[in-house]
Amino acid sequence: MIDVRPVLFVNGFLMLVLAAAMGIPAVVDLLSGDVDWRVFGIAGMVTAFVALAQIFGARPKGRASLTSRQAFMLTVLAWVSTAAFAALPFIFSNLRLHLTDAVFEAMSGLTTTGATVIVGLDYAPKGILLWRSLLNWLGGEGIIIMAVVILPLLRIGGMQVFHMESSDKTDRIKPRITQVATSITLVYLAFTALAAMAFWAAGMGRFDAMCHALSAVSTGGFSTSDANLAHWGTAVQWVAIVAMMVGGSSFTLWIGPWKNWRPPVLDDAQTHWYLMFIGGFAGLLALWQWTVNDMSPGVALRHAAFSVTSVVTTTGFVSTDYGAWGGFARVVFFVLVFIGGCTGSAAGGVKIFRWELLFALAGIHLKRLLHPHGVFVIHYNQRTIPSSVLDSVLGFVVMYFFTFALFALALTVVGVDFITALSGSASALANVGPGLGDIIGPMGSYRSLPELAKWILAGEMLLGRLELFTVAVLFSRSYWRE
Amino acid sequence: MIDLRPVFQVIGVLLCLLAGAMVMPALLDLRDNQPEWQVFAVSAGLTLFFGLLLLLGTRTTQRRRSIRQTYLAASFGWLVPGLFAALPMIYGPLQLSFTDAAFEAISGLTTTGASVIHGLDNLPRGLLLWRVLLNWLGGLGVIAMAVAVLPDLAIGGMQMFRLEVPGPAERATSRANRIATVILGAYAGVTGGLALALWMAGMTGFEALAHAMSTISTGGFSTSDASIGHFNSAAIEVIISFGMVIGGLPFLLFFQMSRGNAKAMLRDGQLRWYFGLMALGIVGVTLWLVGSRGLAPLDALRHGAFTVASVMTGTGLFTLEYGQWGGMPAAILFFLAFVGGCAGSTTGGIKVFRFQFLFADALVQMRRLLRPHAVLIPTFNRRPIPEEVLGSVMGFLFVYALSFAMLAMALAFLGLDFITALTGAASALANLGPGLGSEIGAGGSYAALPDAAKWLLAGGMLFGRVEMFVILVLFVPAFWRQ
Numbered sequence: 035m036i037d038v039r040p041v042l043f044v045n046g047f048l049m050l051v052l053a054a055a056m057g058i059p060a061v062v063d064l065l066s067g068d069v070d071w072r073v074f075g076i077a078g079m080v081t082a083f084v085a086l087a088q089i090f091g092a093r094p095k096g097r098a099s100l101t102s103r104q105a106f107m108l109t110v111l112a113w114v115s116t117a118a119f120a121a122l123p124f125i126f127s128n129l130r131l132h133l134t135d136a137v138f139e140a141m142s143g144l145t146t147t148g149a150t151v152i153v154g155l156d157y158a159p160k161g162i163l164l165w166r167s168l169l170n171w172l173g174g175e176g177i178i179i180m181a182v183v184i185l186p187l188l189r190i191g192g193m194q195v196f197h198m199e200s201s202d203k204t205d206r207i208k209p210r211i212t213q214v215a216t217s218i219t220l221v222y223l224a225f226t227a228l229a230a231m232a233f234w235a236a237g238m239g240r241f242d243a244m245c246h247a248l249s250a251v252s253t254g255g256f257s258t259s260d261a262n263l264a265h266w267g268t269a270v271q272w273v274a275i276v277a278m279m280v281g282g283s284s285f286t287l288w289i290g291p292w293k294n295w296r297p298p299v300l301d302d303a304q305t306h307w308y309l310m311f312i313g314g315f316a317g318l319l320a321l322w323q324w325t326v327n328d329m330s331p332g333v334a335l336r337h338a339a340f341s342v343t344s345v346v347t348t349t350g351f352v353s354t355d356y357g358a359w360g361g362f363a364r365v366v367f368f369v370l371v372f373i374g375g376c377t378g379s380a381a382g383g384v385k386i387f388r389w390e391l392l393f394a395l396a397g398i399h400l401k402r403l404l405h406p407h408g409v410f411v412i413h414y415n416q417r418t419i420p421s422s423v424l425d426s427v428l429g430f431v432v433m434y435f436f437t438f439a440l441f442a443l444a445l446t447v448v449g450v451d452f453i454t455a456l457s458g459s460a461s462a463l464a465n466v467g468p469g470l471g472d473i474i475g476p477m478g479s480y481r482s483l484p485e486l487a488k489w490i491l492a493g494e495m496l497l498g499r500l501e502l503f504t505v506a507v508l509f510s511r512s513y514w515r516e
Numbered sequence: 517m518i519d520l521r522p523v524f525q526v527i528g529v530l531l532c533l534l535a536g537a538m539v540m541p542a543l544l545d546l547r548d549n550q551p552e553w554q555v556f557a558v559s560a561g562l563t564l565f566f567g568l569l570l571l572l573g574t575r576t577t578q579r580r581r582s583i584r585q586t587y588l589a590a591s592f593g594w595l596v597p598g599l600f601a602a603l604p605m606i607y608g609p610l611q612l613s614f615t616d617a618a619f620e621a622i623s624g625l626t627t628t629g630a631s632v633i634h635g636l637d638n639l640p641r642g643l644l645l646w647r648v649l650l651n652w653l654g655g656l657g658v659i660a661m662a663v664a665v666l667p668d669l670a671i672g673g674m675q676m677f678r679l680e681v682p683g684p685a686e687r688a689t690s691r692a693n694r695i696a697t698v699i700l701g702a703y704a705g706v707t708g709g710l711a712l713a714l715w716m717a718g719m720t721g722f723e724a725l726a727h728a729m730s731t732i733s734t735g736g737f738s739t740s741d742a743s744i745g746h747f748n749s750a751a752i753e754v755i756i757s758f759g760m761v762i763g764g765l766p767f768l769l770f771f772q773m774s775r776g777n778a779k780a781m782l783r784d785g786q787l788r789w790y791f792g793l794m795a796l797g798i799v800g801v802t803l804w805l806v807g808s809r810g811l812a813p814l815d816a817l818r819h820g821a822f823t824v825a826s827v828m829t830g831t832g833l834f835t836l837e838y839g840q841w842g843g844m845p846a847a848i849l850f851f852l853a854f855v856g857g858c859a860g861s862t863t864g865g866i867k868v869f870r871f872q873f874l875f876a877d878a879l880v881q882m883r884r885l886l887r888p889h890a891v892l893i894p895t896f897n898r899r900p901i902p903e904e905v906l907g908s909v910m911g912f913l914f915v916y917a918l919s920f921a922m923l924a925m926a927l928a929f930l931g932l933d934f935i936t937a938l939t940g941a942a943s944a945l946a947n948l949g950p951g952l953g954s955e956i957g958a959g960g961s962y963a964a965l966p967d968a969a970k971w972l973l974a975g976g977m978l979f980g981r982v983e984m985f986v987i988l989v990l991f992v993p994a995f996w997r998q
Contacts, residue, residue, distance in 0.1 A: 103886065188885060322929075365928040365937050369921045392914045399911030402904070403669060403989050404583065421903060428910045429881035432874040435917075439851045446844035447800075452952070453934065455847055470934070503885060510882050 036514075039092040040100055041108045046088030048112050048176075052119060053082035055168050059123070063161035070127045070161045077122040084119070102188060103513065109184060109504050112176075113496055117141045120169055127162055134485045141492040143169030145499040146177065146380055148255020148350035148467035149474070149491070151481045155260050160241060166256040167248035174252025174380035175222055177499060178285050181378050182218060183211050190503045191430030192388060192423045193377065217289040226251045229277040236269035246270075250277035253380045255350030255467040261477075262352040263340070271336060271353050275343050282347030282375030283308065303415045304376045304387045308346075311373060311386070315366060316342040322362055341476075345370045348382040350467020357475035364470055371460045382465030382498055384434055391419065391427050433502045438463050441494045448486040458483075462491045463498040518588070518996070521574040522581045526589040527596050528574070531567030534597050535560045537649050538604065545642035552608050552640050559603040566600070583669065584995060590665055590986045594657070594978055598622040601650055608643055615967045622974040624650030626981040627658060627862055629736025629832035629949030630956070630973065632963040636741050641722060647737040648729040655733025655862035656703060658981065659767050662860045663699065664692070671983045672912030673870055673905050676896065677768070677859050695771050702770035707732050710759045717751035727833075731759035734862045736832030736949040742959065744822070745835045753818055753835055757825045764790065764829035764857025785897050786858050790868045797824040797852050801845045808843075828852045830864040832949020832958075839950060839957015846952055850939060853946045864947030864980050866916055873901055873909045915984050920945055923976050930969045940969075944976035 056078035063071035100108060117140045124136035131139065135151045142149045143166050155163065185193040230247035234240055242258050249256045259265035263274055287299035299305050320338035323329040329337070340353040345367055356363055374383015391414060398410040412419040438459055445455035457469035468476045473483065480488065497505050507513055542556035581589065602621035605612045612620065616632045623630045624647050636644065666674040710728035715721055723739050730737045740746035744756055766786065802820035805811045811819065822835050827849045838849065856865020876894035883892050893900045923941035932940065932955075939951030950958040955965075962970065979987055989995055 102888075106885075189888065190885070360928075361931065361933040361937055362925070362928040364934040365924050368934075368938070369925065392910070395907060396911040396914045396918075399672075399908050400985065400989055400992055401994070402908075403587075403671070403985060404992065404994055406583075406670060424907070425877070425903075426881060428874075428906065429878045432910075432913070433878050436878075443800075443844070443847050443851065446847040449843070452842050452846040452850075455843075456850075503882060507882055507885050510886075512883055512886055 036103050036107065038104075038107070040094055041104050041111060042088045042092035043094060044100070044108055045112050045115060046085045046092070048116060049081055049085035049088070049119060052116050052172070053078045053085055055172060056081060056123065056165070058168060059161035059165040062164050063159060066160050068159040068161055070123075070159050073123050073126045074161055074165070077119070077126065080122065081119045105184060105188060106504055106507050106513070109180060109500055110496075110508060113144065113500060116172075117144050117492075117496075120144060123162070123165055128159060129162060132485075134488050135481075138480065138488040138492045139166070140169060141495055142467075143254065143256060144173035144176075145465050145495040146170055146173045146252050146254040146348070146382070147462060147465040147495045147499075148249065149462065149480050149495075150256065150467075151479060151488070153260060153479055153481055155258055156265075163245055163258045164241075167245040167254070167258075170252045170254025170256050171226065171248040173499075174254060174281070175219065177380050178218055178222065178378065179215050180500075182286050183215060185501060185504075188504065189426060190501045192391065192427035193501075194423055194426070214286070214289070218285050221285060221288045222251065225277075225280055229273070229280075232273045232277070233270060236273045237267060238270055242266075246274065247277065250274055250349065250351070251281045251380070253278060253281040253347045253349040253375065253382075253465075255344070257351065264353050268336060271340050274351055274353075275340050278343050278347045278349045278351065279312070281349065282343075282379050282381040284376040284378040285380075286378040302376075303390065307386050307390055308376050312339075312343055312346055315346075315370060319359070319363060319366060323359060326362075327359060341367070342370065345466060346373050346381075346383075347375045347379075348464050348466045350461075352468060352476040355475065355477045357470055357477070368457055368460065368470060371457070371464050371466050374464055382463075384431060384464075387414070388427050388431060390414065391424060392431060394419075395424060395428075430502065433506065434463070437494070437497060437502060441490060444490050445487055448484050448490065450483065450487050454483075458487075458491060459494060462494040465495060465498055518582075518584050519576075520585075520588070521576045522585045523588045523592065524570045524574040525576070526581075526593055528567050528570030528572075530593055530597050531563050531600060532571065534600055534653070535564035535567055537653060538563060538646070540649065541604070541642035541646040544645055545640055548641055550640040550642060552642055555607045556604050556642060556646070559600075559607070562603065563600045586665060586669060587986055587989050587995070590661065590669075590982055591990060594625065594982060598625045598978070601625055601646075604643065604646055609640065610643070613967075615970050616963070619962065619970045619974050620647070621650060622977055623949075624648075624735065624737060625654040625657075626947050626977040627651055627654045627733050627735040627830070627864070628944065628947040628977045628981075629730070630943065630962050630977075631737065631949075632961060632970070634741060634961050634963060636739060637746075644726060644739045645722075648726040648735070648739075651733045651735025651737050652707070652729040654981075655735060655763070656700070658733075658862050659699060659703065659860065660696075661982070663695070663768060666983060666986075669986070670908060671985045673873060673909035674859065674983070675908070676869070676899075676901070676905055695768070698771045698774050699767050702767060703732065706759070706762055710755065713755045714752060717755055718749055719747065719752065727756065728759065731756050731831065731833065732763050732862070734760060734763040734829045734831040734857070734864075734947075736826070736830075738833060743834045745837075750818055753822050756833060757822045760825045760829045760831045760833070761794070763831065764825075764861050764863045766858040766860040767862075768860050783897070785872060786869050789872055790858050793852070793855060793868070794824060794828055797828060797848050800848050804841075804843075804845050823849070824852065827948060828855060828863075829857045829861075830946050830948040832943075834950065834958035837957060837959035839952050839960060840954060841952075850942065850952065853939075853942050853948050856946055864945070866913065866946075869896070870909050870913065872896060873906060874913070876901065877906055912983070912985070915988065916945065919976070919979060919984060923972060926972055927969055930966050930972075932965065932969060940973060941976060944973045945980035947977055947980055 056074050060071045060074035121136040121140035124131045124139050226247050229251050230243050233243035233246050245258050263271055287302055290298040316339040320335040323334035324331050337354045341356045344351045374385045375381025377385050377387050394412045442455045442459035453471040454473050458474050461469040474480055538556050538560035542553045545553035598621050602617035605617035620632055667678040707728050711724045714724035726739050798821045801824050802816045805816035805820055806813055819836050823838050826833050854866055856867045857863030859867050859869045880892045880894045920941050924937045928937035935953035936955050940956050943951045
């Protein structure tokens, strides 16, 4: 049997962070005279209590250290338990959400998905609005740390490539884990502050600017208005595009040493593809909107760039109802959901570097057809990719599509229509947010879905966020055998 | 420069065969006193002329084909006969445009079964026979390719199905001849058996033969606009369901059975997956038909089994117009269309064995996460799957997904709506036939699509039929360099 004490111990600290975070909306509500402050206060105290109980109840004797099995359990437990407690304020606040809705909203927030069941955001108390954005932000921070520190160690889906980078002494990336985590957090904080200031300068109110900065850099997608970013003007939307792009880029690369004022992120193969994808599809859709749907060029470019960035970075902000752009746009957005951002970012999806490796693999297969006995090697960022990494990437992508199909089927079984199920499943797995169709489209809401569908989607968000294998491994027999 | 003469030789032989096949509808029309027999006769003469021209004009002493010549022969061996097969449709009473005729012919020859012709019930019998003959010949070509060509080319993991090295007692050529004889015999025998059974179940002799041909080849052309629904007979539906399931079996099995190795069939993991997946689909669709459409359980089972077998094997015959079903059955059918049948069958799609490889690999991945240093090897039918085979399969899957996405986007760009574009692309690549939705769903027709979309779809059918890489490799610059 696995020793769960170290797992609970670390989990306690994570929940303590969550409890502390609940203090912020409590203060905001108190200042703006809303009665919800008590809800946040009590929820914070409950969470803190449970957290402390775990910390003291499961305190290990020496230094806490985790085996890989415990690490798997911790990642899953941490996301589930924080989501459960993060749902408390939603249940007891004036919104009076059901348990299902509250858990869905909290899970959607923490996994930086941004799918919402709440309608009437414009009149909701500030505390709740801030809490949603905070969940996005904390979730984003959690996922970046996880992607940089934990997943490479566990060798999930080819992430060991990035492990090699950070353990390589001569490489530009700082080797020590705590140091890396701290600097990434600082960068993350700095970007959030910058985004908030930019939003404010572009004409948002201070509170709205803060909330949107939190959910843009974390590629979360919660907004403070039902109309989402369509509520604000051109300048705000351009700021959001930049903020989302930064959120979807590789954070490990921002902390490397800059050469001649050039951050290393610009010299990365993944970044190049990432920008090419966004640029290419934004251009294509802008052209489509301009020529076919008679949008004026400037507006078309802004909306196309916004929507493509939002989907590729898996943010889920909406500047206009792109679901109404016609069949071509819908197919493109459906496909884009599977792309995802860069590794080491807050974005979800398959991730660009895996597509790059797959592309290289298909190319090699093609070459091998002509030269059956040739030896071919895949290079990525000027280094050779060992076949074990390729194997993990393949395993991941296969599992990703299996999961997508399985959950889409499950959604249709509980009574969701074809388009909603297909796009909802893809969107939840990639942590995007909006899907396609009349119900969960860019201007829709997940509110009217059946209860079971909400649970299915919440589960899928978690699966996608934890890169599938972290969760799947808990269900394998050999995990529980000694 | 590649020596093209052997390639022309192959195409010449195929054209001569095609010309021979054209004689049959000519004779039938002559007997029916249809003036159309002249069209077939002239087309046959023309095809024979070009066939002989190629055959005799490029005689060469060289017996063996190089890899490159095989690729060229495999690609153009489908395309050129497809174009010649369109001749009778252009100049017949239908007066189809060149695009429509080519679409119909390629759809027939690739055993897709997507049709642009409406009013089948009143067509002269010669043309109906020609359509199903194309299905039948195409099916034979697919099996020949899957057994003899693709494994040697190592396309997408097919190298696992290389015929075992014959023992010293028998010579390789005699064995290949025996295999060809057995398979051809089995194919013709099953066709005859099916025709007989259908005739006894109440079809006319002509209808029975036509449907037997398009069933065993998983083609899907019918003699009526309402497909099998026209006959409204349980016996016919059950017989055709069985025929389609047989069409999705690996035909090499018949060879093994002929050598008294019947147990090999039971131990074949591929068959178990094939039947398992099909059964799951049938259960799902049947339950939905009972629950949502209020069919009696036995009727539901009959229609459910027929539909699922038809979609999974890529046949495309139908009893109910399932294009409008929506929700769960739509999702089941949509995903099953990607699965396809077994290797070495007449079906299209990704094929069951590839999913098995990938699944085996994913399981190994999961175990490897827990035991990083263990040596774990995925197996298929108790044989280890070599690394490069997994690479090929993955390359195949990636290219399949990519072509699906590109084709869907291109179709949507031409103005097709979301569902039509998505399911049309999936259906063409998998050589299925009908899609979902009101336009190209079962009972609908491809006639109203724009011409460019028809060409794209026909290209998709060819691309899917030759397992993509055969065509893709022609576009590698190294292919043409010496």
